[in-house]
Each structure stands twice: as C-alpha cells, then as structure tokens.
Amino acid sequence: MPTAPHPQNTDELFQALQENDQLPYGRTRTVAAEELVDAAEQFAEPGPLAYALFELQEAYTYGSEPRKSPVVFARLLNLFDEQPDVFDERMRHMLFWRFKWVANALRALPEVPLTGLRQWLTEMRDRYVKADLDLQPYYGQAYQLAAHLGEDTSLAYELWAGRTRTRLSDCEACEICERALYHLGTGDDERALRTWEPVLAGKDSCQEEPARSVSYALLPLLRTGRTDRARELHLAGYRACRRNPSMAGEVGRHLEFCALTGNEARGLELLAENRNLFDEVDSPLDLLDFLTGAEVLLQRVELLGHGELPAAGYAGRTWTVAGLRAEARGRADDLAARFDARNGTTAHADRRSARLGRIPLLETLELTLRTRGLDDASPAAPVAEPIARTTALPDSLPELILQARALDQQGHPDAHACWARLRTLVAARDYAHPDDPAVGPLVQLRADLLAEEASRAGERDEFADAAALHEEAAALYDDAGEPGHAAVSRACALLATAEIPGQGVDRDEAKTAALTSAHASMVRLHEETPDLAPFQEARLMRLKATALGLRLQTSRSDEHVAPVLAETDVLYAFATRHDLVGQLSGAVLLRASTYAISGDLPAAVTEIDALLDQLKAHGPAWHLPRTLGLRGRLQLGLRDAQAAHADLTEALRLAADWPADAIDTARLHSDLAEACMHLGRPDEALRHLTRSAEVELRRGSRTDAYCAYSNAAQLSLDLGRVEDCIALLDSLLAEPDVTAGELDDRLLAQLRLTRARALHTGEDLKAATAEFVTLAAESAGWDDDPGSHAMIAAETAVLLGESGEFGRAREAADQALAAHARAPRFDQLSNCLRELARLQAQQQGPDGLADARAFLVDAGRVADEARAAEYEAHGRSLDTALAYEHGRVNAYAGEHEDALAALEKALALLGDPGREDDRVGEWAECVRFAGAVEGLYLERPAPALTRLDAAVSRLTALGHTEETEPLISLAARHRHPPTRAIDDEHALTGRSAPTATTHVTPVFRQDSSKGASIRDALA
Structure with missing residues (x-):
C-alpha cells in the first residue's frame, strides 16, 4: 500500500514516527512502522533505529501480531547488549518494560514450547537482577503463566501480589484486573467485583482498560444481581473494543453476555459488526477466546430453533448460524487442544467446556433502546399478517x-x-x-384482491402503485359487470394520483390543483354511475370529502374549509339514512379534522366527544382507538397534556383488541411520547418513541421508523444516556439498507450527526471530530440546504478547536461563514466563533490572542448582520454575549484592562436586573467576572469590593439570593487574600459562565405537528 515519502534525514524520521504514533493500531500503522525501520537502517546512528524498532514492536503488540513482536524485541535486546550507551533512561525503561510484552506474546503461541516460556521468564529474571531492578514484574509474569497453564496459582499469586509495585510493574488497572480474575477463579464474585471497582468506575485505566475488565465483570455482575450495572458496562465496554483485533477476546465475552441475557439478536448484530476478527486476529490465544464466545452465542441461537438464520463469519462464503457454529467449534477445539498439548494440561478445553455449558442467567435483559428478537433478525422477513x-x-x-x-x-x-x-x-x-352465483366469477374476485392490495399500497404512501392497482381493479370490475365497484376503484385511483408527491418549490400549489381536479372528476363519476348500492355511494361521498379535506390540509386556505364541511354534511345525512355506522363515524372524523386544520380546536373536540358517545353506543368499535387518538392530538394542541395522555393511553389499550395493522399504533406511541414530554416524563416518552419505531419497522415503513429512532436517540442523549444513544445509532447505521445507500441522505446525516454529538458528550473527542469533519465535507455539497451545512461546519470548527487544531478550525469556520451568507444562522455562527476565540485564548494564552480576536471580529460582523435583519437571538443578545467573550479572551491572554472594559460594556448592555428578570444569572456572573479581573488580576480590591457588595445588595433586595453566593465568596477572598501567588483559572471561567456551544438544528426530524390530518379520518 502507498505510504508517506521515505525520510531523508533523522529529523524527518522522528517526525514520521511521531505522526505514525497518532494513527489507530492496525495494518496501516504497522506497515508504516515496518517501512520506517527500513528507513532508519540507512542512517549511521543506532538511536533512530532503536526508536523505530520500539514503534514497530508496539504496532505488532497492539495490532495482534504476537509472532512478530518477539523478533523485533530480540533486535532491540541485541542492540542494547552491543551499544548500551545508545539507550537513554527512557529507552532503557521501555526495554525492560517490554520483557512482559514478549512473555505475553509467547504464551499466546501454542507452537512455542513450554520450555521456551520458562526460559524466557528466566531470561527476564536474570536481566532484572543484573540491572538491579525489583522482581515484582517478573513474579507477575510467573503468576500469569501459572494461570494460563491451569496450575494451582495460590503460591504464584502471593509471590506477586504480596510484593510492592515498582516503576516497571504493570499499570494499576491491569494489575487490578489480574487480582480480580484470581478471585473470580476461586468462585468469589463479590470479592472480584470489589477488587475491580476502581477500574469499572473509571478511576484507573490504560490502553486496554477498563474494556478488558468490563468484559470479564459482566457475568459476575449478573450473578450478583447487578443487572443495570452490567447493562451499562456492556454498552460502554463493547464500544471500546469492537472491531479491534487485539481485543478479540473481549468481543467474544460480550457476545457470550448477549447469549446469556436473552439478547441473541443483538449478539448476531455484534458478530456481524466484528466479522473482520475471524480473519484478522493473528493471536491464537485471542482467537480461541473470540471463537468460544461466538460459539456460545451461535449455540444458543441454534438451540432456540434458528440455526438457519444467516450469520457473519469467515470471508469467502455465506454462513448460516448452524454452519458457522460447526466451523467455529472445529477451529476452537483444535486451538484448545494445541495449547493443552503444549502446556501438558486440559485447562483450555475445560475452560471452553465451562463456557459452552453455561445456561442463560436471565430470560431477558433489555440491553439497548432497540429491542429485537431472532424473528427480526431474518433478512427481508415479510411483515407478519395480522x-x-x-x-x-x-x-x-x-x-x-x-x-x-x-x-x-x-x-x-x-x-x-x-x-x-x-x-x-x-x-x-x-x-x-366456486360455481356459485352468489360468489360471482373469478374475475370479480381478482378485482377484489387488486383493490385490497391497492388500498394497502395507499396506506404505505405508495401512491403511484396504488393508483395503477386501482385502475387495474376497475377494469376487471367492468369485465365482471360490477360498475359500482369499478366507479369506487376509479375514484380511489383519482385520489391516489392526486397524492403523488410533486417536485419543485410549487409542489403544494400543484397538489392543491390536482386534488381540486380529482374532486371534480369524482363528482362526474358519481353522477354518471347509476344504481349504486348504498355502501358504494357512501364510499364515493367519502372519497369526495377526503379529496377536499386533503386540499385544505395542503393549502391551509380558509376558502377551502366550507366545501369540506358541506361534503361531510351530505355524507353524514346519507350514512344516517342508510344506517352505515362506519361511514357516519368517518364523516364526523373528517369534520373534526377540518375544524382542527382550520384552527378551531374546541369545535373539533366537541365533534369528537359526540362521536365517542355514538361509537360506545352503536359502534363500530374499531373506530374507537382512531377517534381517541385524534382526540388526544387535539388535546395536545389545546395544551392539555394530561387529558391527551389519558386519551392516547386508552386508544392504545383498545387497539390491542384488533389486528396489528388496523390501527396506526405507531402514531399513537409517537403522540404519547409528546404528551409524556409535556408532562415531564422523558423516560416514558423514550419508551413510546422506540415502540413507535418498532411498529413502523414491522409494517415496512423504514423511513418513518428511522425518523422515530432518530428522535429517540436525540432524547436519550438529552437525558444523558450517552451509551444508549450510541448503541442505538450504531445498530441503525449497520442496517443493510443504510449500508447500501438506500436511506435518504439527510436522514442518514441526522443519524450520524446525533451519533457524533453523543461521542463528543461521551468524551470521545477524536472519534467525534472525525465524524464531524466527514459530515462537514459531505454537507458542503447540499446546494439546496446551505443552512444545515453552516451549522454542521460551525460545530465541526468548535470540536477542532477543542482538539487544539486551530488552523483546521479556522477553515471550517470560514466554510460555515460562507454558507451562513446564503442561509443565515446567526445564533449558531456567533456561538461557534465566540467559542473558538475562547478556546484559542485559553489554550494558547497571549500567543493565541491575535487569532482569537479575529474570531471575535467575525462574530461582531454576524451580530451586526443580525441587528440589521432585526433578528431576535434565542436567549441573551449576540452583542452582550460578544462583549462578555471579549472579556474572557483578553483575560486568558493577560490583557486584563481590556478584559475589564469589555465586561463593563457587557454589563451596560445587560442593564440592571429586575425581580422577574431571566437574565439575572448572566448579570451576576458578569459582575463576578469583572470583580475577579479587577480585584485579583489588576490588584484593585477596593473598587472590586464596591462592585461586588453593591451587586449582592441589589440581588438580595430582588430575592435572588442563590445568585449572590459566588459574589459573596469572591468578596471574602478580596477581604482576606491568600498569601500565595494567584493562579486561579476558576476566577476566569466561573461557576456558570455563559459559554457558547454550538448545537445545530437537526437536518431531518419527524413531523410532530399537533392536531389532525385528513388521512386520520380515512378507513
């Protein structure tokens, strides 16, 4: 593979080594490290070669290539023996540290004889003794060899764990894991978990921790009843090790965890995500661990009767669960036998047998927001018939x-x-x-089936297909001598054709005209079709009213209200006269929807209340859930969330009495989610959003499902459930139609955008920034939506600033400004630019002041544009925010006089606070900041105290006592200053400094408009 140019001198070599060190472990980094070793050999100095060899060994070790790591280390050891002066203290430390790496690598290779393992430990001990180093690391390796062999480890454990740690000991997190595994091996889950706690809580970590400890702790957590903790750690721990060949064993344990908690479908999903591990893991020991975990999962799926399901396995062929299980079992059995033959024990076969013999610890544990069963795992599974x-x-x-x-x-x-x-x-x-006159000819039955299929297509918004099928059905009805049925089918075709989405900016006007034309054609059709049965005539009336209702919904024109009401009145009278209760109910639903769309929600509720009484008395009962659902949406529009929640809950309860597709339960769940949010019950809202998405998926409405899941992901992020959010989005982004590029590009962007934000919130800045940079590049091509690109580029710039990459941040900010010029996003751009200024001044101090001020100049231009456009900012004004940021930037750069002047300007713009003023917190923080700059940094405590005391008095008089606390604390510091020099960044940032973060508006969000839709009234 092509790599960077060959280094021509040692400076270029060290620069290349440093750049390679920033890459993730894997073949790209390893190949580059191999080439850099070749390049280092051309120089006369041995030092650069030593550094290159260290980099290469690290790449092999963490790239899961244990066969090559010892070979590189042998070269380093020879170089050390021949030219010890080449190795400075840091290199010497690395050399003796990596004796342990070699010991680990040799244990992972069954072809290395046991005598070779013991000889290496003897070599390590002798080298440590000769170098006058403590032997605790040696005893650690001796213990790990005993554990690997399956010997009694009690003595080896005491010889290691009882010794004091040294500079060459494994990191604290790794040693904690080994001690916990020892207790786990004795059957003491509780003691193991107590030992693990510092690592599981994130207090101790390293390259592989806490991901390694998490994978081992999952089952003990379940056995001790800590299911919520196990769920939480599974989500976070899996993300830290997925697709990583050097952590294949950890992935295997997560697969096992899924199999033992009723999450077999998620396990298959994770197996597919880690398909690369079947071919990329070069460590036999890690591969054995991975294959055993995969076999536990595959065995469980097969036992549940799903052995025919597809499974992701070795490249080059298609696998079923049963076939892959057999392949994995054969390979894992062979590996275990090779290790046991080398070790002279049965430890590895016994461990495999114990894992494969475990029974599920829980029947079901909801691991993610996306609940899936094995029935859902079948590709292109047909929607179950109701x-x-x-x-x-x-x-x-x-x-x-x-x-x-x-x-x-x-x-x-x-x-x-x-x-x-x-x-x-x-x-x-x-x-x-059947040859039965009551049944009619076969052509009539075929027409019936086509008409029913057409109706189903219309319910899925596949209007072109629906129109074609209705026309075909009408022709067959003509052949069967059924003109009434033919007329109804043609009217349905007219309505479906009018609903086919148009293109361009005038599509609503075009649809309005199409619906007007369709209604006129239906009127003629009705007049020209004699001898209609009452139910057929009522359907034609319903279709005419629906066409006018959809026209009103599209145009929102007051002049289109009366025609709908007139048609519904005719339908209502006809249905009453002929006792057609279903059409009578439909007429009222149409009328109520019309009132709602026209803005008369109370009139709509009055209609619905009367209809509910009628439905309870006379039916049809299957209209009750739909009617209650509409009433719930109307209550949301009237801001009575409690009543809406009651209606929607009852609608869902009644919907359960009917076939799954008879009622739009996805809409009911979505509306319930909105009601729950208004009632301050976000966790319940999250459940309803995910259920809405599941229903949409089951009926094949994948775009609607992804929209609902997108909203669920955003809500879970808002609730602080970061790992839930990421796991949900990872699952969606791995769906076949997503990976095949079949999903709407803006909806896909929304999913990725939310995931990037979640990664940022979860402090995975590197991954978040990479995703944002990619999204910014892609959205630059959205000529029809420059505003979204402006917001994505702005947020990207902030993340690059957080990473200290201010050159790239400036480029992204310039992209955002260019897009903003076409579609203004005043708040987001101002926030972005001010935040970048703060970050650069904070990170670079005086050296970054000029560039930071340049960002503020741009923010000033944005504020000027907003003022000229009479734009009202959300929250505080852009001018006030800008003045405050000038204060912070100058303070970070040591320009305290300028900082104080800027803060004085911010206070003047804010004005004095009032009793009910929602800006009082901002005002108090600005006073505190000014008091800190004036008293601490400019060393003028007297005026600072005057400022602070006056503010405390004013806030106290207004009843804002909470806001006085930081001011009183700072005033006390002025009165009793510390004797040491002041170096207090907290004085600059404050308790709740009004910093600016960039949050872009979602690119694609599900419509959550309240009230009614004419399609709600269709039956």
Whole structure:
C-alpha cells in the first residue's frame, strides 16, 4: 500500500514516527512502522533505529501480531547488549518494560514450547537482577503463566501480589484486573467485583482498560444481581473494543453476555459488526477466546430453533448460524487442544467446556433502546399478517369470499385476514373457483384482491402503485359487470394520483390543483354511475370529502374549509339514512379534522366527544382507538397534556383488541411520547418513541421508523444516556439498507450527526471530530440546504478547536461563514466563533490572542448582520454575549484592562436586573467576572469590593439570593487574600459562565405537528 515519502534525514524520521504514533493500531500503522525501520537502517546512528524498532514492536503488540513482536524485541535486546550507551533512561525503561510484552506474546503461541516460556521468564529474571531492578514484574509474569497453564496459582499469586509495585510493574488497572480474575477463579464474585471497582468506575485505566475488565465483570455482575450495572458496562465496554483485533477476546465475552441475557439478536448484530476478527486476529490465544464466545452465542441461537438464520463469519462464503457454529467449534477445539498439548494440561478445553455449558442467567435483559428478537433478525422477513381477533375464517371457500366482501363493506379490520387467505388460495396452481352465483366469477374476485392490495399500497404512501392497482381493479370490475365497484376503484385511483408527491418549490400549489381536479372528476363519476348500492355511494361521498379535506390540509386556505364541511354534511345525512355506522363515524372524523386544520380546536373536540358517545353506543368499535387518538392530538394542541395522555393511553389499550395493522399504533406511541414530554416524563416518552419505531419497522415503513429512532436517540442523549444513544445509532447505521445507500441522505446525516454529538458528550473527542469533519465535507455539497451545512461546519470548527487544531478550525469556520451568507444562522455562527476565540485564548494564552480576536471580529460582523435583519437571538443578545467573550479572551491572554472594559460594556448592555428578570444569572456572573479581573488580576480590591457588595445588595433586595453566593465568596477572598501567588483559572471561567456551544438544528426530524390530518379520518 502507498505510504508517506521515505525520510531523508533523522529529523524527518522522528517526525514520521511521531505522526505514525497518532494513527489507530492496525495494518496501516504497522506497515508504516515496518517501512520506517527500513528507513532508519540507512542512517549511521543506532538511536533512530532503536526508536523505530520500539514503534514497530508496539504496532505488532497492539495490532495482534504476537509472532512478530518477539523478533523485533530480540533486535532491540541485541542492540542494547552491543551499544548500551545508545539507550537513554527512557529507552532503557521501555526495554525492560517490554520483557512482559514478549512473555505475553509467547504464551499466546501454542507452537512455542513450554520450555521456551520458562526460559524466557528466566531470561527476564536474570536481566532484572543484573540491572538491579525489583522482581515484582517478573513474579507477575510467573503468576500469569501459572494461570494460563491451569496450575494451582495460590503460591504464584502471593509471590506477586504480596510484593510492592515498582516503576516497571504493570499499570494499576491491569494489575487490578489480574487480582480480580484470581478471585473470580476461586468462585468469589463479590470479592472480584470489589477488587475491580476502581477500574469499572473509571478511576484507573490504560490502553486496554477498563474494556478488558468490563468484559470479564459482566457475568459476575449478573450473578450478583447487578443487572443495570452490567447493562451499562456492556454498552460502554463493547464500544471500546469492537472491531479491534487485539481485543478479540473481549468481543467474544460480550457476545457470550448477549447469549446469556436473552439478547441473541443483538449478539448476531455484534458478530456481524466484528466479522473482520475471524480473519484478522493473528493471536491464537485471542482467537480461541473470540471463537468460544461466538460459539456460545451461535449455540444458543441454534438451540432456540434458528440455526438457519444467516450469520457473519469467515470471508469467502455465506454462513448460516448452524454452519458457522460447526466451523467455529472445529477451529476452537483444535486451538484448545494445541495449547493443552503444549502446556501438558486440559485447562483450555475445560475452560471452553465451562463456557459452552453455561445456561442463560436471565430470560431477558433489555440491553439497548432497540429491542429485537431472532424473528427480526431474518433478512427481508415479510411483515407478519395480522391475526383476526373477532371473526373466525370459514372453512368453506364460498363462505370465505362472501365474508371477506361483507367485512370489507363495513370497513371491518378482519377483512384483511380474509383477503390474505384468499390471495394465498387463488395463487395456488390447483385453485378452482366456486360455481356459485352468489360468489360471482373469478374475475370479480381478482378485482377484489387488486383493490385490497391497492388500498394497502395507499396506506404505505405508495401512491403511484396504488393508483395503477386501482385502475387495474376497475377494469376487471367492468369485465365482471360490477360498475359500482369499478366507479369506487376509479375514484380511489383519482385520489391516489392526486397524492403523488410533486417536485419543485410549487409542489403544494400543484397538489392543491390536482386534488381540486380529482374532486371534480369524482363528482362526474358519481353522477354518471347509476344504481349504486348504498355502501358504494357512501364510499364515493367519502372519497369526495377526503379529496377536499386533503386540499385544505395542503393549502391551509380558509376558502377551502366550507366545501369540506358541506361534503361531510351530505355524507353524514346519507350514512344516517342508510344506517352505515362506519361511514357516519368517518364523516364526523373528517369534520373534526377540518375544524382542527382550520384552527378551531374546541369545535373539533366537541365533534369528537359526540362521536365517542355514538361509537360506545352503536359502534363500530374499531373506530374507537382512531377517534381517541385524534382526540388526544387535539388535546395536545389545546395544551392539555394530561387529558391527551389519558386519551392516547386508552386508544392504545383498545387497539390491542384488533389486528396489528388496523390501527396506526405507531402514531399513537409517537403522540404519547409528546404528551409524556409535556408532562415531564422523558423516560416514558423514550419508551413510546422506540415502540413507535418498532411498529413502523414491522409494517415496512423504514423511513418513518428511522425518523422515530432518530428522535429517540436525540432524547436519550438529552437525558444523558450517552451509551444508549450510541448503541442505538450504531445498530441503525449497520442496517443493510443504510449500508447500501438506500436511506435518504439527510436522514442518514441526522443519524450520524446525533451519533457524533453523543461521542463528543461521551468524551470521545477524536472519534467525534472525525465524524464531524466527514459530515462537514459531505454537507458542503447540499446546494439546496446551505443552512444545515453552516451549522454542521460551525460545530465541526468548535470540536477542532477543542482538539487544539486551530488552523483546521479556522477553515471550517470560514466554510460555515460562507454558507451562513446564503442561509443565515446567526445564533449558531456567533456561538461557534465566540467559542473558538475562547478556546484559542485559553489554550494558547497571549500567543493565541491575535487569532482569537479575529474570531471575535467575525462574530461582531454576524451580530451586526443580525441587528440589521432585526433578528431576535434565542436567549441573551449576540452583542452582550460578544462583549462578555471579549472579556474572557483578553483575560486568558493577560490583557486584563481590556478584559475589564469589555465586561463593563457587557454589563451596560445587560442593564440592571429586575425581580422577574431571566437574565439575572448572566448579570451576576458578569459582575463576578469583572470583580475577579479587577480585584485579583489588576490588584484593585477596593473598587472590586464596591462592585461586588453593591451587586449582592441589589440581588438580595430582588430575592435572588442563590445568585449572590459566588459574589459573596469572591468578596471574602478580596477581604482576606491568600498569601500565595494567584493562579486561579476558576476566577476566569466561573461557576456558570455563559459559554457558547454550538448545537445545530437537526437536518431531518419527524413531523410532530399537533392536531389532525385528513388521512386520520380515512378507513
């Protein structure tokens, strides 16, 4: 693979080594390290070669290539023996530290004889003694060899653990893990977990910790009843080791954890995400650990009867669960046998047997926000047909046909089960149509099936398909001599055609015109079709009213309200006269929706209340959930969240009595989530959002599902459930239609954007910045949406600033400014620029002042533009925020007079606070900051005290006592100054300094508009 140019001198070599050290472990870094060793050999100085060899050994060690690590170390050791003066104190420390790396590598290779392992430990001991080094690290390796062999480790453990740690001991986190594993081996879960706690709590960490400890602690946590802790650590720990060949064993234990907690589907998902490990793990010991964990999972899936499911395994062929399990078992058994043959014990076979013999510790543990079962893991699984709950399917074919038609005339949800059964029967090669005049000819039944299929397509918003199917059905009805049915199908085709989304900026106008035309055509169709049955005529009336209702919903024009109400009145009167309760209910729903869309929510509620009384008395019962759902949305519009919650909850309860697709339960869950948010119950809202998404997925509405999941991810992030958010998004981003590029690019961007923010919140700045940089580059091509690019580029700039990459941050900020010029985003750009100024001044002090001030100049221009556009900022004004930031930037750079002047300006812009002023916290912080600069840094405590005391008095008189606390504390410091020199960054940043962070508006969010939709009234 192509790499960087060959270093021409040692300075270039060291620069290349430093750059390579910043890369993640893997083949790219390893190949570069190999080439740098070749380059170092051209120089006469041995020092650069030694450094290059150290880099190469590290790449092999953490790149899971244990066979090569000892070879490189042998070269280093020879170089040390021949030219010890080349090794300074740091290099000498690294050399003796890495004796342990070699010991670990040799243990991982079954081809290395046991005598070789022991000889290496003897070599290590002799070298340590000769160098006058303490032997605690040696005894640590001796203990680990005993544990590897399966010998009695008691003495070896005491010889190691009882000794004082030295500079060459393994890091504290690694040693804690080894001590905990010893206690785990004795069966003492509680003591192991107590030992592990500093690492699991994040107090001690290193390259592999806490991810390694987490993977081992998962099952003990479950066995001791700490399920929530196990769930939390699984999410965080898995992310730290996924796809990493040097942590394949850890991944295997996470797979095992999924298998033993009822999360087999998630386990298969994680296995697919780590497919690379089957081929990239060069360490036999790590591979054995990984394969055993994978086999535990695959075994569990097969035992549950899903051995035919696809599974991700070795490259080059397609695997099923059963096939991959057999392959993994054979390879793992062979590895275990090789280790046991080398070691002269049965330890590895016994450990494998123990892991494979474990039974599930929990029947189910909800690991992620996206609950999936093995039935969901089947690719392209058809949506399950709804089960009729109230009407049994007749055995007789004629009776089945007649029942399907009778139920369809009523709009009964159980009709679909009848049609589904008939569709299967008619498709059979031996189908014989009944010779029964009551049933009619086969062509009529085929028309019925086409019409039902068309209705289903319309419910999925596949309007073009629906229109074509309705037209085809109409033609068949003509052939069958059923003009009434043909007229209804043609009216449905007209409506579906009018709903096909248009293109361009005038698409709403075009749709309005199309619906007007469709209504006129329906009127003519109605007039030209004689001898309609009452149910057919009512359907035509309903379709005409629906066309006008959709026109109103599209245009929002007051002049379109009266025609809808007039049509619904006609429908209502006709349905009442012919006792068509379903159409009567539909008329009221249309009328209520019309009132809601026109803004008269109380009138809509009055209509709905009357309808609910009628439905409870006369039916149809299946309209109750839909009607309650509409009432709940209306209550949300009236800001009565409690009433909305009650209606929507009851709607969901009643929906359970009907087939799964009869009621739009996804919408009910989504609306309930909104009600819960208004009631301050975000955790409940999160559950409803995920359930909404699950329903959408089951019925094949994948875009709607991803939108709901996107909202759930954002909410989980807002709730501080960072790992939940990341795990959910990782799962979605691994979906086949996402990886194949079939998802809307803006929705995909929203998912990735939320994930990047979650990574940032989770303090994974490197990963977050990389994703933001990629998103910024991609969004630069969104010519139709420069505002979103401006916001993404602004947030990218801030993350680059946090990483200290101010050159790249400046470039990203310039991109944001250019996009902002086309689609202004005043708040976001001002926030970004001020934050960059603060970061640069804070990190670079006086050296960064000029560039920091340049950012503030740009922020000033943005504020001027906002003022000229009469833009009202969200929260504090941009001018006040800018003045405050000038104060902080100058303070960080040591320009305290300028800082004080800027803060005085900010206070003048804020004005004196009032009793109900929501800016009082900002004002108090500005006073505190000015008092700190004046009293501490300019050493003028008297005026500073005057300022602070006056502010405390004013705030106290206004009843804002909480805001006085930091001011009183600072005043006390002025009165009793410390004797040491002042170096107090807290005095600059403060308790709650109004810093600016950039949060861009989501690129793609699910519509959460309140009130009604005309489509809610369709049956």
